[in-house]
Amino acid sequence: MSPRSDHRDPGADSGAGVLESRLLQIARNEFADDYWARRALLTRGADDFSDLFSAAAVDELISRRGLRAPFLRVAKEGRTLPDTSFTAGAGVGASIDDQLDDTALWRHFADGATLVLQALHRTWQPIADFSSRLGTELGHPVQANAYITPPQNRGFDDHYDVHDVFVLQISGTKRWIIHKPVHPDPLRDQPWTERSAEVAEAARGEAMIDTVLRPGDALYLPRGWLHAAQAQGEVSIHLTLGIHNWTRYAVAEQLAQAALARLRDDPAMRATLPLGTTGPDDQLDAVRTALTAALAEADPAPAFRRTRRGQARPAPLGPLAQLAALDALDEATPIRLREALDASLDGNRLNTRVGWLDLPDTDLERVRRLLDGRSVVAGDLGIDLARRLLRSGVALPDDR
Incomplete structure (x- = not known):
């Protein structure tokens, strides 16, 4: 491997301090030591987030941007509605049949449904810039969704996410009820639906946090923490910044892949098992020895960097x-x-x-x-x- 000369993201300088200046009222090192991936943190009046998103932004995205179904979900009383219930053809000259239908969305919203604008780090520039800066500072990629909930409604039942989140209250108020994890630090293939009975049982217990978020408040939740939220007396809009955590397990995956790539070049490992074999038992010692040696020599860094680069996009280019x-x-x-x-x-x-x-x-x-x-x-x-x-x-x- 060539020596590593330098590594730098020129966006890092402009993004330095966004965590402390806009999301926290404690020092970065205190957050890192006491809260990051450990426990929830509520910050009252963290900042004015109106430069990031607003009710006007919601209306523009839904009615004027020509968004398609992957960029929006609709949920009501814990159930996600089918895309066909709020999409339609794009009209003459466009062979698209899943563009958002603003009339259908209005009817769902008026009937109490929550609108979820997804991947705003790709469709709304202020959020794209903010997410990129936060991801650079955290060292973990960040995505952004907005949840627009009518008064006295909620879109989702108690559940947990498989990524950390920062919740930023934009407008209105929303009551959040938070419980400790039933499965700490879930991986991306370990969703809450696999533990729905445990989640429901834990949600009936005493909450760790029961609070109402107001505009400017920020809430940090590590992955696995149970939560449910309900709008209060007016429309609630909040942003969820999802942090797609790199884990030791992910590094282990990269290491294993690098080791297997080395074993592909070993003729002994490519050799066919004996005729009439009924299992690998008599080969395990040799395979374990070779795999252990390959793991000791493998370098997961190149694959890690390639994967990390693929999880985000560079700044826009016209x-x-x-x-x-x-x-x-x-x-x-x-x-x-x-x-x-x-x-x-x-x-x-x-x-x-x-x-x-x-x-x-x-x-x-x-x-x-x-x-x-x-x-x-x-x-x-x-x-x-x-x-x-x-x-x-x-x-x-x-x-x-």
């Missing part, structure tokens, strides 16, 4: 603006690395979320300046290198 920047490129053009690339230099290779580039030694120091988040004029960077970085989508003109 193809027309990028082409215009290439056409107008001269020595005075300022260039910056595209944000949220998860860029790293491994030897002479620049790895990013949008692919990799092999660089000559003469370009490495100039690329490191970009990795530090600095803007570099094309003349100092080198016109050929600047053009290559722009064309590959790794760099953008710095017009901020």
Whole structure:
């Protein structure tokens, strides 16, 4: 493996402190030591979240953005409604039959259903920027959903999530009832429905938290913590920032895959079992020995980084603006690395979320300046290198 030269996300500087400045009223290290992945935390008046989302944003997304069914769910009294009950064809010229039907959604909402706008980190830019910054700071990818619940209604019964969440109350009020886990730290393939009886029994016990969230409040829940929420006397809108936790189990998966990849190159491991074999018993000692040796030598880091990069997307790139920047490129053009690339230099290779580039030694120091988040004029960077970085989508003109 090539030596690791540098690893930097230029979005990290602009995102530094978002956890403390907007979600907490305690120091980051106190949160890390006492709450992260351990216990719930309620923060009153954490911040004004109106810049992230609003009732007007809900109406625009539903009625004007042409969203399709994967970007919205509808739930009522613990039951998720079928997509066909709130979607319709997109009209002439569009071969789409699952676009949101705002009239149908209005009728469901008026009848007490909760609207769940999903993946807002892909469809609403203020939330996309915030989620990217928070994910950079936490080291775990972040997704965002919005829950819009009519007065005195709730969309989901008591349940737990398989990822940590921050709940941000945007408008209205909502009562949250929180219980300790019945299955601490569930993995992504261990949903609450596998333990529905335990969840229902635990929900009948004394709550750890029973509170009403008001606009500006933030609630942190580690994965596995049971919760149910009900809107109070007005429409409630809250954001749920889902943190898709990397776990030791995930690292073990990457390590095992790396070890198995090594064993593929071992002729003894590819050998056929004896004729008439009825099981692996007489082969287990040899296989265990080889697997143990492969695990000791395997490096899960490359697969870990590839998987991590695939769990998020880089900052937006406009193809027309990028082409215009290439056409107008001269020595005075300022260039910056595209944000949220998860860029790293491994030897002479620049790895990013949008692919990799092999660089000559003469370009490495100039690329490191970009990795530090600095803007570099094309003349100092080198016109050929600047053009290559722009064309590959790794760099953008710095017009901020």
